[in-house]
Amino acid sequence: MLILHGGRRSPFVRRVAIWLALQGRAFERQGVELFGADFESFAARNPLVRVPVLTSPHGDLIETAAIIDYLETSADADRRLLPANGAERVACLQIIALANAIAEKGVAYVYETERRPADLVWADWVQRLSTQLRQGLAALEAQTPEAGWFGGATPNGADAAVVATMDFLGTVPALGAAAACPKLATLCARSLDLLAFAASHPSA
Ligand SMILES: N[C@@H](CCC(=O)N[C@@H](CS)C(=O)NCC(=O)O)C(=O)O
Numbered sequence: 001m002l003i004l005h006g007g008r009r010s011p012f013v014r015r016v017a018i019w020l021a022l023q024g025r026a027f028e029r030q031g032v033e034l035f036g037a038d039f040e041s042f043a044a045r046n047p048l049v050r051v052p053v054l055t056s057p058h059g060d061l062i063e064t065a066a067i068i069d070y071l072e073t074s075a076d077a078d079r080r081l082l083p084a085n086g087a088e089r090v091a092c093l094q095i096i097a098l099a100n101a102i103a104e105k106g107v108a109y110v111y112e113t114e115r116r117p118a119d120l121v122w123a124d125w126v127q128r129l130s131t132q133l134r135q136g137l138a139a140l141e142a143q144t145p146e147a148g149w150f151g152g153a154t155p156n157g158a159d160a161a162v163v164a165t166m167d168f169l170g171t172v173p174a175l176g177a178a179a180a181c182p183k184l185a186t187l188c189a190r191s192l193d194l195l196a197f198a199a200s201h202p203s204a
Contacts, residue, residue, distance in 0.1 A: 002027040005042075006051030007034075008202050011103040011168035012064040013052040018160040019071055021196035023079045035115075064100070068157070081157035095143065095150055095158035102136040103165040105129055110172060130175070137169075137181050144183040155194070163191045171202055 004020065004027050006013030020027045032038050032051055045053045045060040054061045054070070061067045072080050083089040109129045112121060140162065144150075150158035166188045169177035178185040191197035198204065 003030050003055035004028070005030045005032050005045065005053040005055065007031055008200065008204065009168065009171055010051055011106065011164045012100075014164035014168065014200050014202070015064060015161050016052045016054060016067050016071075017200035018164060018197055019068060019081060019157065021199060022081055022155060022160060023071060023075050025071075072157075081151075081155075081160065083156070092150070092156060092158045095140070096161040098136060098140050098143075099158070099161040099165040102133060102140065103161075103168060105132050105136065106165070106169050106172065106175070109133065109175070113172075113174070133169075133175060133177070134180070137177055137184070141181040141184050144181075144187060146183060149187070155191070155196075159187070159191070163188050163197055167202055 002020065002025060004013065004016055006016075008014070008031075017027075017029070032042055034042065034049060034051065039049055042049050042053075045055075046062045048062070050062070052062075052064060052067060054067045056070065058070070061070055072082055077084075083092050109126070112126055112129065144162070149155045150162065162184065166177065166181070166184050169175055170188070178188070192201065
């Protein structure tokens with residue numbers, strides 16, 4: 001049995017959860033108190049004490065990109081969520097890269113504004129993160145389809161990454177990400193019609 005370790009708010013854990021579900025894989029979820037009780041014990045699964053970790057027949061896998069590579073290469077061809085090759089694969093991976101980069105900056109924003117003591121918050125850094133997020137979101141919004149999915153008639157890996165990132169940013173009201181990105185907001189709303197997305201929503 002595959003076990004996905006990590007909480008519901010993490011955009012990286014969510015991407016793996018959506019990916020597993022879209023591929024129709026059975027898996028269990030295991031919450032982790034990274035900033036609390038599990039900090040020491042979780043190092044046995046990931047020495048960096050980060051999530052996601054996927055417990056698999058090959059042991060504890062770390063880092064979203066490597067976990068996704070495992071899921072893709074171990075799936076039957078008709079279950080894969082990345083185009084096999086060519087321009088379609090490049091385009092799909094670039095959307096995932098952009099969504100991932102936005103998620104990284106969003107997580108940095110959350111650490112700076114929610115975890116750091118208020119008297120130590122670096123205002124210039126918060127401003128820089130906000131600018132990077134706004135620019136990244138504008139680029140992603142511009143490439144978002146008016147209808148359907150990045151994958152066309154059915155969602156692919158780009159949809160998994162984009163929805164995971166946007167729903168995470170939705171947990172940070174100060175960013176107002178959805179208001180600035182109507183096509184992305186519509187895509188996220190549409191995703192909730194599918195259990196593969198809805199089951200792992202941060203509020204589920
Ligand atoms: N590059 C990593 C990033 C993972 C990551 O930053 N996860 C966060 C949760 S959203 C985490 O575990 N943070 C704890 C820490 O960095 O100490 C991946 O894609 O797996």
